[in-house]
Amino acid sequence: MTRRADALFELADALASAPARVGSLPGLSLEPEFRRGHGSVYAALTRGRIDEPRLRKLLLGTVGSGRDGLVWFAGDVSNWARPEAVCSPQRLVVHDKSARTLTGAPVTSGWPLAVMAALEWGPTSWTTPVDLARLGPADTLTGVTLAAIERVRTGLAAEGRAETPGFVFDAEYDLMALSHHHAAGVHVLGRLRSNQIFHAEPPPPAAGARGRRRRHGDKIALNNPDTLTTPDRVATVDSPRYGQVTLTAWDARHRRLIRDGHWKDHDGPLPIVAGTVLRVEIARLPGGGKPAGPMWLWHAGPTTLDLVTLFAAYQRRFDLEHTFRFLKHDLGWTTPAPLHPDTALRWSWLVLVAYTQLRLARGCVRDLRLPWEKPQPAQVMSPRRVRRDFRRVRGLTGTPANPPKP
Structure with missing residues (x-):
């Protein structure tokens, strides 16, 4: 965070520590972790700056070890619907199951956000978001995804990770294009x-056959x-x-x-x-x-993989949908109504940072379960359960943010 860093950092802490569902941005200024006024919330999001390459590197460094020499990632797009923001630039036609056009199509105007997250194994739905990008009018899903794959691949290699990365997608992706550029x-x-x-x-061809x-x-x-x-x-x-x-x-x-x-402008055969x-x-x-x-x-890749491994890896892709649901319902990912898409992207990065802090705190929190809830081991505790005790953990670790000037 290179501008308004203190306010951005405290905003992420307040987001992770808030005991209830985030209903509004100014409401976060009432949390004790945010030591500034509600105007600083908007100022941080509109005028703040986040060093995205450095943040991607930090998030990639939190990816756990893989299994059988592989570490799997899932890519998906979540749409931020902004149907009434007629003055907001760079809106695209996006899917929204709650919207209906005159023809009955479930589409609206908004900003599509592409997320890449590492997957975990075992009885847990946690993921590790490592990359985020907004699709603009000149972008394609294939181009944005290829760039994200390359960032993850080179980032793992720079860290000296020996595992081969694997990427899981749903049917809306051009799998042939992704495989052609990265199968090696x-x-x-x-x-x-x-x-x-x-x-x-x-x-x-048969012996003596002519032609191509x-x-x-x-x-x-x-x-x-x-x-x-x-x-x-x-x-x-x-x-x-x-x-x-x-x-x-x-x-x-x-x-x-x-x-x-x-493949429209592909050179040669x-x-x-x-x-x-x-x-x-x-x-x-x-x-x-x-x-x-x-x-x-x-499936395409440098080696042939066991069929059971492929089936198991694809099943884990649905964990990313659970992550999206928590980010939107509990952390209020798409609750604000920003005017500019850069503000929306900046807030989205803070939501991923808050989620990452909760994930890393799994082994430090107490299980503050409700009377009707069953106990959960620390490493499989749900994000909502971890969030209940995160304020205490954050109080023990402190914050690098400087206090506001008097």
């Missing part, structure tokens, strides 16, 4: 839409079982949530790319981006219902 150094795992078609490697060699072999249509060839790998695993899970994989498959979207197509079939839904159909996943 990272793993890319994501969900596929069921209407996609993949091809095998073409057979070698075929680029695409036999095809498999994900929504047409009759086109599915003999799988290359099959595995089963028993899950307490889904019952028996059957994993079926076809290796060395690729899509027939077209010159659209990310379009590349062959090969990877593994994975079908996931479950016996039941967690609530006991019947699944609608199989889920399809894509």
Whole structure:
């Protein structure tokens, strides 16, 4: 924090220490951690400055150890709806399930924010946010995500981490573009839409054959079982949530790319981006219902990974959705109504800083549970439970922020 640093730091402390849901920005000025007036809250957010590269480096340094030589990250976009802010610049059309246009589409105007977070294993929903970026009118989701992947990859290498990073995404990401640019150094795992078609490697040309060699072999249509060839790998695993899970994989498959979207201005022939197509079939839904159909996943990377590992890594992606819910509901991520997108981004960074402080304090807090709540071990204590005792921990550690001038 390079400008208004004291106020920004105290604002993050007040956000993490507040005992209740954040309902407004001036309300945070009433918390004892914030030793300034309510006007300083707005001044810090509008005139303050955050050194984003240094903050990213600090957050990346808090990532825990991986498993089996891999450390997994999840990327997702959370939209800050600003439908009535007609004077706010750089708003985009974003998805909002609570909004409806005249045609019934669930979209509105707002600012999309891309978050990258490291995933944890075990009975916990905590994540480790390490990167944040706002998508502007000239940005694409693929371009912003590629830049975030590169920052994480180079940051881990600079710290001397030996684990290979893996990145998990949902179906709205261009997995072929992400895999093409980063398959040499990272793993890319994501969900596929069921209407996609993949091809095998073409057979070698016959002796004496003339003309250009075929680029695409036999095809498999994900929504047409009759086109599915003999799988290359099959595995089963028993899950307490889904019952028996059957994993079926076809290796060395690729899509027939077209010159659209990310590939519109690609020079030369379009590349062959090969990877593994994975079908996931479950016996039941967690609530006991019947699944609608199989889920399809894509994986590409420097090495072939075990199917159970891929399935487990994708399941952890949903932890990021729990993080978003806590950031918005408890920490008031999208509660303010800033005029300028830079103010929104600055507040978003402070929300991630407050969340990181709560995560790092897991082993220091007491379990101040309500009478009807079950005890929780320190490392799996929920963010809301940790927050109840964070004020005491913060009082023990102190703050580097200077007090306000008299």
